[in-house]
Amino acid sequence: MHCALGKTDFYNDVPFAGYYDNFKIYACTLTEKEIMKKQGIITIDNDEEAVKKAYQQFSIKYDGGLKIDLPKYTIEGVKVKYTSSDENILGVSGYVYPDANKHEVILKATLSRGDYTMEKDIKITVNPQKNINTKISETDFTKLNYEESSLYEDMMKVNIDYMFTLDVDRLLYNYRRIANRPTLNSTSYPGWISPTSNGAGQFETMYVGALARYTLSMPNYIGKDGSTPLSRLRYMINEMRACQESYAINNPQEKGYFGAIDIKCFKVIRNGGTALGDGTYSWVPYYMLHKNLAMALDVYTYVNDEAIKKTAKDILIDACDWVYQEVSSMSEQERNNVLNFEFGGMTEVLYKVYALTKNTNYIKADHFFEQESLLNPLYNNINVLPHIHANTAIPKILGCASAYEATGDEYYKTIVINFYNMVRKMDYANGGLGINEFFEDEGITTLGNYSEETCCSYNMLKLTDYMFRWNPDSSLIDYFENIFYNQIMCSMDPATGGKTYPISTAFGYYKIYSTAETAFWCCCCTGQESFSKLTYGEYYVTNDKNLTLMVNLFNPMSIKLNDQLTVKQTGDILLDGKSRITIVGDGKLTLNLRVPSWDKNPTLKINGEEQTYQINNGYITIDREFSNGDYIDYEFNMSYRLDKQKGSENSYALFYGPFMLVCDLGNKDVYDIKDNQSDFGLPYDGDKVNYVVFDDHDVTNHLTKENNNGTLRFTMKATNQELEFIRFMDCYHQRYGMYLYYYFDGDNPSNEYLIEGEKVKYDNKFDIYKTNNSTNVSINDSSIDIDNSSEVKLISNLSLGNEFEIGATFKAKTSNEMMNSGIYLFAKNASSGQDKINALNVQIERNANSSSATVKIHKFNQAYEGLYNSCQGNVKVNSDGSVSLRVIVKDGYLYVLANGSIAPIIKTKLDKNYSGGNFGLRSQFSNVSISNIYYIKK
Ligand SMILES: [Zn+2]
Secondary structure, three states: OOOOOOOEEEEEEEOOOOOOOOOOOOOOOOOOHHHHHHOOOOOOOOHHHHHHHHHHHHOOOOOOOOOOOOOEEEEHHEEEEEEEEEOEEEOOOOEOOOOOEEEEEEEEEEEEOOOOOEEEEEEEEOOOOOOOOOEEOOHHHHHHHOOOOOHHHHHHEEEHHHHOOOOOHHHHHHHHHHHOOOOOOOOOOOOOOOOHOOOOOOOHHHHHHHHHHHHHOOOOOOOOOOOHHOOOHHHHHHHHHHHHHHHHHHHHOOOOOOOOOHHHHHHHHHHOOOEEOOEEEOOOHHHHHHHHHHHHHHHHHOOOEEEEHHHHHHHHHHHHHHHHHHOOOOOHHHHHHHHHOOOOOHHHHHHHHHHHOHHHHHHHHHHHHHOOHHHHHOOOOOOOOOOOOHHHHHHHHHHHHHHHHOOOOOHHHHHHHHHHHOOOOOOOOOOOOOOOEEEEOOOOOOOOOOOHHHHHHHHHHHHHHHHHHOOHHHHHHHHHHHHHHHOOEEEEEEOOOOEEEOOOHHHOOOOOEEEEOOOHHHHHHHHHHHHHOOOOOOOOOOOOOOEEEEEEEOOEEEEOOOOOOOOEOOOOHHHHHHEEEEEEEEEEEEEEEOOOOOOOEEEEEOOOOOOOOOOOOOEEEEEEEEEOOOEEEEEOOOOOEEEEEEOOOOOEEEOOOEEEEEEEOOOOOOOOOOOOOOOOOOOOOOOOEEEEEEEOOHHHHHHHEEEEEEEEEEEEEEOOOOEEEEHHHHOOOOOOOEEEEEEEEOOOOHHOOOOEEEEEEOOOOEEEEEEEEEHHHOOOOEEEEEEOEEEEEEEEEOOOOEEEEEEEEEEEEOOOOEEEEEEEEOOOOOOOOHHOOOEEEEEEEEEOOEEEEEEEEEEEEEEEEEEEEEEEEEEEEOOOOEEEEEEEOOOOOOEEEOOHHHHHHOOEOOOOOOOOOEEEEEEEEOOEEEEEEEHHHH
16 A cells, blocks of 8 residues: 655655644544544534535525536535536536527536435526637738848748758658558657657647748748748648548547547546556657647638648647547546646637637537646635646646637636736746746746746747737736747757757856757747747737737837838847837828837937837827838837846846846857757856956946947956856857856855854764765764765754754865765654655766866655756866865755855755755765865854
């Protein structure tokens, strides 16, 4: 029997965040009634009496919305079951499916306990569906044109050039394989979309979705083989439809299924499993399925070709019918099994298909994927996001945005807005989210080299677009613009079209790009779409009373509003913060110019004359009858500013206008990855450090700018070092520092990490004993020598509530390398194997033939859990081959400082698991001598 309290062995289970009063173990299985009695739920023993009392009090409240809460139990442990007089309007699970008319539905509640039953009829009035008017529409790609030669157009071309190097028959391989159609002697690509990874379909479909956008944004592009976006798309979508039809003929009971993975993957997770019969992992099948549906919807939406539109719609409707058939036959247990696996934006697409068809089956399928355990707390503004997988959660919220647009139900809108506000308290300076793909606690960001998954940024732009259409407030575009310039525009290698997956926020790492034909990560999938629509978000148009153009971004691009009017934006905000808006044609137009948060006081001139203006909702409104050739000059003051790292005192990212700047740390040991390896780079091995000290309080005084043939470079002169900065979007194949510690006015930062208290030096004052291969450990008066794989435990009761510091100097005795040597904390006083339960290892990993080492935090729970929050830092090795660590616990944070540095190389929040224990020293793989050991206790 397997029992767990607080946390199970499932790898993605998180610890219970609370306290237990007590718990009891019984020698026999209690009945439901006995349990309820013990909990005080049942006070009346007689069933009839209890049901009658419950009947008196039982009622159901409904005040609109798409869900009625139908409790399965009421008072006295009385069970309630429901039937509905019209299940098409009100389902027995409480979902409401409104249509154009008003309906009175009788909900019959059957109350029972033991053998006694009573029925109660409740009349529910369902009002006609409310339609929201989103008013502002993202402008049609065909009306947009880049002006002059622009960076954006260049990047869109790099992306499509890369896409056209791929072979469409290889991309179709897995669809044909699943459908038993000829594969034309081609083979599958490897990596995430290989047949054995069960991840096929995600890249291929987003490839088609990107082509759909290119049929509008670059319709005249011709590849080396003479193909165009439209011809490639037509070939692929027709073949995909043929695969779906073949599959239906071969498997009539699964008609409509459409995918590049074995349908068994869906059945396995439904039954609570993870592995297929052949031993491969079934992974996340509904995530793949969502990509298939989204592709069909995108092609239907964007491609101006009736035959292709029809094919896409046929694929979509048949596939959605299969989804409905599959999920509507599932039990609650099977549903829970399925919802445990990432399922992308299933709800987003299904609501859109419902809006398209008005077939309520798709709403019912949608409800299946609405995860109450996530959505209800978010609705109530309870932040349940910490420690959940970021990019699993965001598409579920996109589903709520889509639900709100399809139904007008405010429940979903509230979730979206609450979620957005929570996420804004958990992001990095450039809007990136998550470390090791997971959300952290509110108000905390930990730096690491595996942070900011690019898919999250792609999805957050989509969410911002929804919200802006509901409420066109320029603060949403401040966020959009930040992600656009400082994440999306930074996520592709301009030389190859390779995409980033995580982006490092830790000092000294570099961007790792996907290979052309062996990676196909999730972020390559979303990345190719991002670079097919760089026009996204710049302009929005409302056309209700007056023709209004909202100018959100200031990249050189024109928009054709109608046959009379075109608005052209020229200039290069990237370099000088200036934009000129020229009107081509005559006519009445309202222009809303965004006033960005980084300059609330721009200069506005119309036909050369300076204007005064008022700002509403973050916009300047110019409402006039324009004549051909009228022009508006809009100029920004591109000032410097620091954006504080959440949860850190002195750590900031530097911005110039809308652009995040990073310090240039050279390109030593920067290399491209060879295949689909999980490689996040070697640590920095240079002379620059992660902090700057100034004698005054204004960083602007210490910065100078240089325009080097269109590339901006900035020099920062600090007291301790001189650093070069570049825009993050110009940073390729080189090491960088996104955040630095800033110390102003001659601040003495070492005070911040000072622990006042008794300093106990190692001189046998510690209670010492050895674990593991203890015979290989020799303890002298001033130092400890540890041979391979040994540990020395220095007993001293540590508690998370205390402030303390532990320090030691580590030196490899026999080689240049130091592997997994360091300090472990909070180890319990138990037998050696269990010592490490809830212990943290702060360990040094020295690289061969390098003068730098990495310091990493590893976590031990019941099993080794690897990098804690995936944070790590770099340290230069001293000339004698040693590394000194100061490990400080203060206010629930862990700081690591090394070799006398005044700024931490790691700062991370500790969780409640580290309640108390001892510390020790260890050396796992190498011979190490440890000296200068001390412990400061407050
Ligand atoms: Zn991704």
